[in-house]
Amino acid sequence: MENDELITMRDITKTFPGVIALDHAQLTLRKGEIHALMGENGAGKSTIIKCLTGVYDRDSGEVHMEGVEGNINCHSTEDAQKIGIATVYQEVNLCPNLTVAENLFIGREPRTKAGFIDWKQMNRNAKKVMDGLEISIDVTQTLENYSIAIQQMVAIARAVDRDCRALILDEPTSSLDDKEVEKLFRVMRQLRDKGVGIIFVTHFLEQVYEVCDRITVMRNGAFVGEYTVAELPRVKLVAAMLGKDFDDLAAIKNETMASADGEVLLVCDGMSHKGTIKPFNFKIRKGEVVGITGLLGSGRSEMVRCIYGADKSQSGKETMKGEELKIKAPIDSIRKGMGYLPDDRKADGCIGDLSVRENIILALQARQGMFHTIPRAKQNEIADEFIRELSIKTPSRETALKQLSGGNQQKVIIARWLATHPDLLILDEPTRGIDIGTKTEIQKMILKLAGEGMSVIFISSEIEEMLRTCSRMCVMRDGEKVGEIDHELTQENVMKAIAGGDN
Amino acid sequence: MKTKKKINSNNLLIMITIIMFIVMYAIGCFVYAGKGFAHVQTFLNLFITNAGLICVACGMTCVMLTGGIDISVGSLIAMDCMILAHGMGVQGWPCIPTIILILVIGVIFGLVQGFLIGYLNIQPFITTMAGMFFARGMTAVICTDQLSITQEQNALFYSWANAKIYLPAFLGYTNNKGKVMTPYVRPTVIIALLVVVVIFIVLKYTKFGRSIYAVGGNETSATMMGLNVKRTKLFAYILSSFLCSIGGICYCLNTMSGSVQQAKGFEMDAIASSVIGGTRLTGGVVNVIGSRFGVMINGTINTLVTTNGKLLSSWANIATAALLCFFIILQSVFAYFKNRNN
Structure with missing residues (x-):
């Protein structure tokens, strides 16, 4: 068992201002396995991967890789690539304005004797690489001409074509359709059989059970457990991710009446x-x-x-x-x-520099059209009503929203929609x-x-x-x-x- | 292996630029036939007058390719001309060392700007604006007068400025005194064309050139792919200022003078030429050949207006504005269709 281990990460801790993103987390990747990394949002999956690939510097902990001396500490993706760790991210990290061939080979282009880039050779090589993945596209076209799925495959081809021993796939399937996912899985299995260790981050349970050998579950920045796929049925996996045990499942009485006849x-x-x-x-x-x-x-x-x-x-x-x-x-x-409160209130809902009153009135005003301004007295009345009703804790209705606590900001946004009487x-x-x-x-x-x-x-x-x-x-x-x-x-x-x- | 290249929107834009240039020139030949517009020399004059601009536009193209901009070039040219005029004219410096000095100044100037932009992440616009004020101010500090370089002051420089490289005589015409006028170009034209060829090769066939494209395409991706984004930016700005210095020398060979007001708004001409030539302001897409045609279109507009003689010279600006709008709208339209297809 010990000898199979390709990468071992132990006691990894990483803090960001005010947040402990990783709390003594661990991860073990073996040669020739596909290893799923699972966890809900904020579980620390991305963080631990970024600590491995050098995007973040970890605060403490040890990383060892087979064949590499000592405690590894990558400071950039380049460092990680040098020791054979390649990463493919959810967003395609390629250049849309370059050709497919260039995207595959940039930084290591074949050269002519005079030292110039040998385009013919590069295109030939690119064709070979893409053919290897059974994707026949014109590699001399710029990448922006292709769908996101193809772009994703090019990104994977790029990672695969390098001499990589550990491949990290960070939610690569979220933009692929079933057929393309199947293609990707075939490539993954092909690589596994060659002895490459693959870390596969995904939210899709089906995919985990289809292609993976082992699962590491994380929750709230901490390691929950490592299981083989066979020993962890789906329900247990979900329970591990959500942090619930069936033992303490005290049935909670549903007090609401289903108004099935409305x-x-x-x-x-x-x-x-x-x-x-x-x-x-x-x-x-x-x-x-x-x-x-x-x-x-x-x-x-x-x-x-x-x-x-x-x-x-x-x-x-x-x-x-x-x-x-x-x-x-x-x-x-x-x-x-209708009224809609988006999940990312910072990005989609909150306008921090406007006052509480203005934020509350926003949707109502939008519905009325910009030329039918709601009278100021009416605005004050509405704002005061909701501040009282939802007990929003604010110094005054004219306070800028960003000065309120998160919970109170959320109430303001809810009030915004309630004001429209949806x-x-x-x-x-x-x-x-x-x-x-x-x-x-x-x-x-x-x-x-x-x-x-x-x-x-x-x-x-x-x-x-x-x-x-x-x-x-x-x-x-x-x-x-x-x-x-x-x-x-x-x-x-x-x-x-x-x-x-x-x- | 021969692959058929589809005409993509970027190539199409350049085709439009080239066609527009040809059409514009043809109109000039037709309307102003009597004023010598059709002579080969008039065409060559486009290159002679704009040799400096061609060099500068090449550098600007590289910088814009990274998604940046360099608005210091006009002032840098003024400073270069002033140093040349003051150094050779007033101080009596020899020609070659002064030119080398100008080129070194260009590299240092670009090094500072590139460092600020690439390594300290300061906005290109702000950084090069500082460069613009600095160079213009420095020009005035050296001398506030308008200086000229005469034959007595520096014979070598003077001889370069007046050298004519003749083309085959059959391209010429016989003037009304019966003398055969053989068309010629200045050495500056050779320099400018050389710059175009070299930059074309650098952008297409070197790692540095492709890195510039990658940075302009997507900076994060370029970093992720292991390219040195900071260094690429640094070198792009060094290249711009260096080419600007070459352009400054060409410019000085044309004007043989230096003054504080020289080359004002030159940076805007260079940007306009690049955009008309198919460069995208957001970076990533560019064609050096296109930029050259951009310069030529600009030159043709100016020639058309001056040949007419009656029009106010500001009409050239208005025409350039209209063209710029046309090309920017064209770019958006192409981008729109591309998005819709995807």
Whole structure:
């Protein structure tokens, strides 16, 4: 066993200002294996990989590689490449303006005797490399002419063609379709048989069980365990990732009443968005709280983005209150009575330099159009109402939003949508990164709103939270809606549904 | 192995530039037939007047390829001319060492700018703007008068400036006094064309050249692929300032003078020429040959306006503005269609 080990990382610790990203984490990669690195968002997968490939410098810990003396400390991707560690990232790290051949060989181009780049030789070599992966494309074309999938394959070809002993694939499949994934797997197996160790980071459970030999699970920056694929059934894997044991699964009583008899508010029929979410059907009644669950990257956010029109649906139809919707942009769905709280509030929702009042009034103003300014007195009234109602802790309504705590910022953004009195409110991870007290308040608020007749779609990574608030849950897996649970909503059932498969 | 190259949008842009140049020149020949527009010499004069600009535009092209910009070139030319004029004219320095001094100054100037931009990550616009003010100020510090270089002061430099390299006589014409005017070019034209060829080879066939492309295409990717982005940027700016110094010498050979106001707005001409020649302001796409045609188009507009004689010379600026808009819009349109196809 010992002799098989290609890379061993022990006691890796890495802190960023205010955050411990890695807490004595470890990872062992053996020769000729495909090793899945699993964990939810913030588990530290990317960080540990970046510590290995020299993007980050680790604070402490040891890294050893077979055939390399001593404790390895790479300071750049170049260093890592020199000792045979190649990485392919989710975003294609190639130059779109160069040809395929150049992207494969830049930095090590074949030269003519005079020292100039030998284009003919380079193109010939490139053709050979791509043929090896059974991808026949014109290597003299610039990369931007090809799809993201092909670009990803070129990136992998580049990594593979170098003399690499350890290949790290950081979510390489998220932009590939099934056929392309199959192609990639074939290449991965080919490499494994040659003795290359592969670290495979992915959110797709199916893929892990299809191609991997071993799994390392991480949670909150720490090592949870290393398992062989055979000894870790799906449900256990999900439990390990989410940090739940079946033993302490005290059934949480679902206090909300499923209002199964209310009138239907919204029906989605076969909607989809290419590359993010496969066609799905969805229905929500008035006053109902529906949860959407699944692992990160399973298509939770993508589904609601599609419903809301942030990603334009490319098929099917959407009907609200019996009227078919033609949504070209979010403003259309706002006008029809939808509200959407995105998961990344820093990037998508929060306007830190504007005041609390301005942030609250924003969506309402947008719906009214920019030439129908809401009178200042009315604005103050609305803002004060929500500050009181949601107990937003702010010195005044004119305080800049960025001065508020995360939880209170979140409440302001929720207030923004409540101000528009939506029929349907979509909350994507509204409780992420805020304290327990505020979390409970937000959950209570959701139930109260539903009681008043508002329909809510609720997404959260914390299953208990959804169990407490939702009357029905949609289960997402690998970009597809795979089922709905409307009775026996228990943590165990939900986790089983998330994990899928036979066990 | 011969591969058929599809005409992609970048090549198409350059084709449009070249066609536009030919059409514009043909119109000139037709409208101003009586004023000698069709003579080979008029065409060659385009090169003679713009030799400096061609050199500078080549350097600008390299810098813009990285996604940057160099607005110090106009002032640097003024400083070069002033040093040449003051050094050789007033101080009586010999010709060759002064020229070497100019080239060394160019390299140092680029080294400082490139270091600030590449290694300290300061905005190219700001950095080269500082360079612009510095060089212009330095020009005035050396001398505020307009200085000329005369034959008595430096015979060698003077002889270069007035040297004519004749082309075959059959290209010439007989003037109204019955004398055969053989078309000629100046040595500066040879220098400029040499610069174009060398830069073309550097960009296409050397590792440095391809690194410039990669940096312009995607800086993060270039780093990830193990290229030295900082050094590439540093050398791009050194190259720009060095070529600018060569351009400055060509410029001085044309004007034989130095003054504070010289070559004002020259950087904008160089940028305009690059853009018209198919360079993308965001970096990554460029063609040196295209840039040369950009210069030629600019020159043709100027020649057209001056040949007319009645038009205000500012009309040339307006025409350049219109052309720039045209090409920028064209670039966006192509980018739009490309995105839609993907």
